[in-house]
Amino acid sequence: MNQPKTYEDCLEWIHGKLKFGIKPGLKRMTWMLEQLDNPQHKIRAVHIVGTNGKGSTVANLQRIFTGSSYRVGSFTSPFIIDFRERISIDGEMISKEELIALVEAVYSIVERLPKETGHEPATEFEIITVMMFYYFAEINPVDIVLVEAGLGGRLDSTNVFTPLLTLCPSIGLDHQAILGETHEAIAREKAGAIKPGVPFIFATDKESVRAVFKEIAHHLKAPLYEAGQQFSLSNGIYHDEVGYAIEDISVGLPGAHQISNASLAIKASLLLKETFPKVTETTIRNGLAQTKWVGRTELIAPNLMIDGAHNDESVKALCDLLASRYENKLIHILFAAIEGKPVNSMLEQLGALGQVTVTTFDYPKALPVEAYPKEWPREADYRNWLAHWEFSSSDDFYLITGSLYFISEIRAILIPHDRY
Secondary structure, eight states, X not given: OOOOOSHHHXXXXXXXXXXXXXXXXXXXXXXXXXXXXXXXXXXXXXXXXXXXXHHXXXXXXXXXXXXXXXXXXXXXXXXXXXXXXXXXXXXXXXXXXXXXXXXXXXXXXXXXXXXXXXXXXOOHHHHHHHHHHHIIIXXXXXXXXXXXXXXXXTTOTTOSSOOSEEEEOOOOSOSHHHHOSSHHHHHHHHGGGOOTTOOEEEOOSOHHHHHHHHHHHHHTTOOEEEBTTTEEEETTEEEETTSOEEOXXXXXXXXXXXXXXXXXXXXXXXXXXXXXXXXXXXXXXXXXXXXXXXXXXXXXXXXXXXXXXXSHHHHHHHHHHXXXXXXXXXXXXXXXXXXXXXXXXXXXXXXXXXXXXXXXXXXXXXXXXXXXXXXXXXXXXXXXXXXXXXXXXXXXXXXXXXXXXXXXXHHHHHSGGGOO
């Protein structure tokens, strides 16, 4: 198409690149960023990689640093309410005018890429990543940028800058066709984001993952900090290896796994305090207590929750939370996934929690209802399931979960006024 002029044209052009899929590698990114005078080297940023917990960790850090009177840029994926939330400042998505300006800046570069280099065309995620670096470096500079990796680490499109520090909230079995079949193999791909001399903060319960991180951090002389070892958060008190403590910590995001994610955010904030001295114990406490994350354990009503639990580990964390909070409720679950997910094991976990119905939604990679195991009740149109939700019931609890793309579609129906 010709160079987009309107906001709608810009979205159509960006989303049109989805057909190029996922193509790991940094040559396309490197070339495009060079055409823009390498904006990725002009920002101060934190890199967040891992399987689950990336978005929550970004949300925690954004609240802490915004509350410390810093301007905080965030790059996250996928979006839940509006495409523009992927690039935001202090939790507010960029404007439509800024998105148009970004497309104007990168359009010719993206279109020239395959013609002048022989490389394959840029993917949607690569284009958005280039736009993000340019935005925070040139159009609307900020004090710190929180960069969430898309897929992996070593060959992820975001892995083109040297961060102030790198965080990894978890390693789970997801995207195995691309990242590897074992926790160890996936950890090695994620560890490709570790940079020489740059602190690396992580959490894991797998010795194989721990061994990989120790090996690579030692080789790169990167200081290593592990949750539960060099620092911890329990019973509202943060401790670290040098005897430092912060008391009276309340974590706004629900679930035991969020305690670990919050501890990483605290450790990161303390390590960054020399560069960002306005971070205090008070801003850390307030930031964590105020953190919310749209589409993750989000209560739309007292008895209706939506959550983008899209792999085995995130489903387990969700089930643990609901089992502890709603053990006396009859739980009704609506589930939809995209292709390539471990649907059988995810459904088994959910089935032990409540009554599961599978469905599908409007997305190219959405799993059709006929592809689900036959033993699960199915509903071709999820709106029929929604029609049976009892607002006033105190005995029933309703959960909608699965792909974050599904949650985005569902949320737009449940809270239509949130569409911008």
